Amino acid sequence: MLNSMQNENCNDGKIEPFPILAIIDQESKFTIFEASEDSILEPEIRSAGQPFSIIVHPFGYNEQDKVNGFVRWRITGKEQWNEEPLIKTDSNKWEGSWTPPNSGTYEWNVELWTGQNHPVREDVNPKEVRLLKVERKDLILAKWFKLDKNIFRNINRLPIAKENDVFLLPVIFPNNQKGLIGEDGKGHYSMDNNTADAFSFGELTHKLASNGITLGMEFPIKCSSQHPFYLDDPHLFNGDGVMDLIGEGWESRRKKWENIFRFWIVQGVEIFSIPEITCFPLSFWDQTIRSLKKDFPYISFVTDEKLSDDFHNRMISAGFSNFETDLINKELTFDQHQPLVDRAHDTKISEDLECTTEDKNIVIKTKRLSTDQYLLNIDNKDSSNSRSVMISINHKSIELSNELIYYARDLFNGNAYRWSGESNEIFLRKGQGKLQFLIEFNN
Incomplete structure (x- = not known):
């Protein structure tokens, strides 16, 4: 598509x-x-x-x-x-x-x-x-740049692009020689150590988002025998590494995949390019995309898989997007000395920030560092399970509309969350007790 x-x-x-x-x-x-x-x-x-x-x-x-x-x-x-x-x-x-x-x-x-x-x-x-x-509209008119894995080695050397253009990441997950995702018990929540780590990924997403660049990623769904989903339930996979999403209990398995997409969305990914959408049933995509867009209406799912006209239309109905674009190789245009884009910054914010959550096991304290930076100290009193937590933000001097983009950087792992509006989500891993986030409004 x-x-x-x-x-x-x-x-x-x-x-x-x-x-x-x-x-x-x-x-x-x-x-x-x-x-x-x-x-x-x-x-x-x-x-x-x-x-x-x-x-x-x-x-x-x-x-x-x-x-x-x-x-x-x-x-x-x-x-x-x-x-x-x-x-x-x-x-x-x-x-x-x-x-x-x-x-x-x-x-x-x-x-x-x-x-x-x-x-x-x-x-x-x-x-x-x-x-x-x-x-x-911004994605329809955008140029799409397909990056390669070397991009994380020198984030300062990025293609010269316009605001709202799209940078599409290659497969960054650990994978085997056949391209199946999963290695040493790590899967879609992890990155290949030879490609990127949490800090370099956070640095990239922060730089792109602060310049108005939309981030996409290639997202294969076939799993190797070392994927954590496979290790937990090997009987649910066929010989090609495709999970059963039709049999009994399929909805709970669908939810696992949805949580993975949510994890990467809050890291700043807005577009998922799925190479083999026909491996999963239509009901999976319909429910998953519909659920995700309730909280993240700006995201898009695309594919370059060759489809029949009938299946093509059915996937559009299920929520896939339909773009025609030439994927521009990142090596076409480089300039070490030029900025990524020429963009004026928004007015600085100088008033205090208040952050709350309905999760009773979360305590949030804020500290003002400068006119446009705030430190969030999060105390997670129940770290026995992984979960997503919704954070509500109120600024005394401005209205935090969905059009205002700002960033929360996890100071423990370098991940940068792309936030907008008054309610945003963070993902807490099992065992995470205390977290610190740097909120930046100067982008």
Whole structure:
């Protein structure tokens, strides 16, 4: 899917309305058809905040009849429909438009009838519902740079990029000669010692995020016999290293994978490139991506696996993104002396910070170090289990909106968490009793 969407369809240029045919059927209602067979094969794609227009050509009605209609739309999974009217713009042409506010998958349909009053409303026929895939505009227009493992050896030598461009990391997990993830009992929570460590990864994510660069990573899902999941339940894996996510207890195993994605998201990863999505069932991706996007709506899942048209559309419906981009090799452009990007910094923050959590076993104390730096001392009174903890942050002088990006660096391991808004998540490993985070607002 990295090579399946035309960028020019999602820029600021004019986009032709989506064509619809409507033919009078029974009583006063119309049957709705797409005007192009191609539109049935693949959902339309737009960027968030970009209007989606529909043009309807009704046929078979008497000229003296009054034609009325509207377009319904909602984000997939919601019960409530929104309605926008269809307006007559020509002798036999009605147009309507609606604007998806955020990225995600939307459902929409058109209803048309003759007469002053709307016929008795029935439930929307699922066969009449169409899909609209809405992506982040910054990712659609971005250049994607594919880095190699040597990037961690000299983080100061990065490609010259623009704000909102994407840097895609190679596989950083410990793996065997076949590329299966897992070595010496370490899996997707770990990094290959020959590639990176927690400090160098934190240094990289902090530098990219502070310059507005979006970070992605390649994320293989096949496991070796040394992966901790395999060591715990070897009978759940086939010969290719694929975990059973269909049999009894599959939901608890799905949750384990979701927690791994959550771990890397709070480290600053926003895009996961999955090379073999068909190894896992559609239900896995649907539930996992839906759950993750409730807390992290900005993330994206992509793949470059070759898919049939039918499966391609099903994966889009399950939450995968659809970008067309050339992956630029990092060695194309280097300049040791130029900054990564030329970007003005935000205004410094100088007021005190308050951090709280609903976890009764967590005590947080804050200390102001400078006008834009704060130290968080976290005392974990229950370190018997690993868990995620939600931290609520309040600043007395500014509103911490989701658009404001700031960073929390774990001073024990160097990991940099990319935070936004008032509520953010940290991951506590088993045995972690005391932690210190440096909060920085000067990016």
